[in-house]
Amino acid sequence: MILIELIPYSSFEESYRNLGGLLFEDTLTHPGFTISDHYYDAKETIELIYKKNQNLKEQISYLFDRLDEERKKGLYPCGILYYELGYHFIEGLDLFESNLKEGTPLLHITLFQKKRKLQYKNPDPNEFLNHSITKINPKWPEAKYIEKWKQCNEFLVQGESYELNLCFPVELELIGDLFSVFQSLKTKQKTKYSVYYPMGENSKTIISVSPELFFEVKGDEIKTEPMKGTIVRGNTKKEDQKNFNYLQTSEKEKAENVMITDLYRNDLGRIAKQGTVEVEELFSIRGLSTVWQMVSKVRAKLNQPFTWNTVLSALFPSGSVIGAPKQRSYSLISSLEGMNRGCYTGAFFTSEEENDVPLIRTSVTIRTLEIQSNGDNHNAVYGIGSGVTVLSKPNEEYAECLSKLRVLNNPIPPKFEILETLLVCKGRIFLKEFHTKRMEGTAIRFGFSFSKEKLDEIIQELELKISLKSRVRLLLNETGGFHFESTVLPKRTKRPTIKLCFAKEAIDSKNIFFYHKTTNRKEYDNLMLVCKEMKVDDCILFDTDGNVLETCIRNLFYNQNGTWYTPSLDTGGLPGVFREYLLKKLWVKEKVTTKDDLVHASAILTANSVRGFERVILVRE
Structure with missing residues (x-):
């Protein structure tokens, strides 16, 4: 058994850069820390590409039998199974009869000789080397997606499939240090299945922050966690809960999830002991940094000792990225999308054996970058998609696809408390x-x-x-x-009066730190510097529509026709606890507030739980 070694991040980074190899990391289980499985000292690299005039069927079968043997000898076979390998493993399909282009990659596997298990405290983003993600370009604009969606919908209405997972690529450029790109993406999306995999001499690298387990094997136990159903996280507590409730109760999302869960049950039934296939959880909602995901869990006991060929023939690729029924949906998707997916929606795996007990972990390669490098400049492809059923709406599906780009284009969050x-x-x-x-x-x-x-x-x-x-x-x-x-606090003899002015520009309502109280107050601090220059105590914040929100450190209250109001904070602003208390007591009412409302108010107050109420003089330029 390999013990977990606790080391500082700087030591981890230095040793990894010296040793190289593959990282399979969990940033979710212990908040603030990363558990890292580091595989290194490669003995051999195995690549397989499609060749029309070769009998790949026997070659693939032999290769996976060999992986079982190498694992039993104490090596650590790890790697990527490309989506197009489904032509070999899906019953009723055949690589020889596929329309794949010559040279299409099918798998890339490394046999590692050593592994160490480490835990390090998540680094401060200031420790990362310079890097950037630029020129993010979805290859399907909304009009093209809707055209494809209509074709997809026709297949569904005709009964060709019950669900189709329609996907398309996003091209982008990366500049700088790829290891730092990996670390920065992990700060934006915490998962159990993060992967950093430099693929040797071909200048390719896989970076994945997939949230989805494909399957995991420990001895004779196998479990899967199909993930189907997505909605973005809200900035406010109210919006976040609303989106959670929508996903939890959506008939469309549950229909997608249950179809794929049933598909997994059937697939596992082919390799499981009779009566052991069990749906452990159905329609669980899991919160990631950027989206809510609907997840189910299915487990079983294998009816014979684990072998790659047997399990992959039953399960690969994951039904969650294809649809149901699997074989027909796979063929329809190929014609609809008109291009190879590559490593996107394939699988990443690690494997080892301990005391004759196989330990296999595989993730579905979503939220994954496939990178081709030229020095410090890197071109990358990142796939996005969603499950389409007869209940789907094209504009909502396209929006769901784009929501999966947030992990790329959201800013790197700073260290904060x-x-x-x-x-x-x-x-x-x-x-x-x-x-x-x-x-x-x-x-x-x-x-x-x-x-x-x-x-x-x-x-x-x-x-x-x-x-x-x-x-x-x-x-x-x-x-x-x-x-x-x-x-x-000094003693106060009378209620103070403060001067307020309107901020110079609108706040960014997409910045989540405007909705939660943290030590990341950079935006507020910059605004307060302007206040000092204008010789006022604080400034009034507003959104891009001109609606008033709060001040930098206080909530606002104003009297209009004898009634006290406080601005709605749906588009930005911290809901102070004193404000919440007053609303609960029904002493004030919440209202969408304009600048004119404040200008013409008969009285304005600010308040927070420490300062209490303060009178306001509104300073206008």
Whole structure:
């Protein structure tokens, strides 16, 4: 058994750059850390391409038998199975009768002699070498996608298939260090199946942040986790919950998922002991950084010892990236898409054997870059797609496809901590339950480790230690550690009056950090510098439609015709706990607010849980 070695990221990076090899990494299980399986010291590389005049059937069968033998000898066979290898493994299809072009890659496998298992703390993005992702170009504009979708829909209506997974490529350019590209993508999407695979002397590299397990084998147990059903994450808690609820209750998404789950049950039934195929979970919703995914789990016991040929003949490629029925859908997709998918929607695998027990892990190669390099310039292909059924709508499907680009074009998040600013007086925290609930929600949204017990302990500690009226910054880091800083507040004899002006420009409503309280306050800090230049205390933020939101550190309240309102924060702005308290008490109403509403208000106040209410003088240029 290989023990996990805990090392600093800098040591990990240095050793990897010296040793090279393949990384298979889990950034999800332990928030703030990466568990890395590092395979290195390659003994042999095996590549197979399509050749029209060769009997590939026997060659492929022999090759996978050999992988079983090499694994039993103590080697670590790992690699990529390209989607087009489905012509060999899907019953009723034949590579010889396919229309594949000469030289189409079918697989790329490396036999590694060594493996080490490491855990390192996730690095600060400032440690990455220079790199960029540019010129992201979906090869199908929406009009072309809709044209293909209509053809797809005709096949479905005619009963040729029940579901078709329609995909198309996205071309892009990468500049700089590919290892840093890999590390930066992992900060944007945390998964259990991240892969960095330089493929030897052909200047190709595979980078994958796939969230989908294809199958995993431990001894005679096999499990699969078909993933079908996607919707983007919301920025606000309300929007995020709305999208979650939609996915959870969508008949269209559930129909897609159950079809593929049934397909997996049937496929596993061909290689499983009778009565052992079991759907462990159905329609579970899993939150990634950018999207919600619907996942089901199916497990079984193999009816004979694991061999690659037997299992791949039953399962490859994953039904979740083809449709149902499998053979007919695979053929229809080939005619619809009109191009090879390559490594996209194929499978990546690692394999080893321990005490005569095979350990096999495979992921579906979605959210995957296939890269061809020329020095520090790299051309890449990244596939996107979605499952189409008779319940689908073309514009929604195209939007779902584009949502899978977010992992590429979202900015790299900085290192930050989750923050709550508390008013503590005589050992009591004002609005404690509101603060703890908000902190927990933010932790869940960003994938931080969160323990209610640890939070209760730190709160008890600060309540015992702090007796004078104080402002306390309670902080939570990604690994689940709490700490706090306190400042004694001066006595206030009267309610202060502050000067506000409107910000110079609209905020970016897509920036998630405008909706959650964290230490990443760069945008707010820049705005406050402008306020100082204008000799005002704070500025009023607004969206691109001119709707007013909040200030940099305060929520807004204004009186209009005798009623107190607070601006809606659906397009940006932090819902302060004092604001939430006032809304819950029905003392204020939420309303979409314009600049004119504030200009003509009979009174304006700001408030937060530490400062309380403050009168406002609105400064206009």
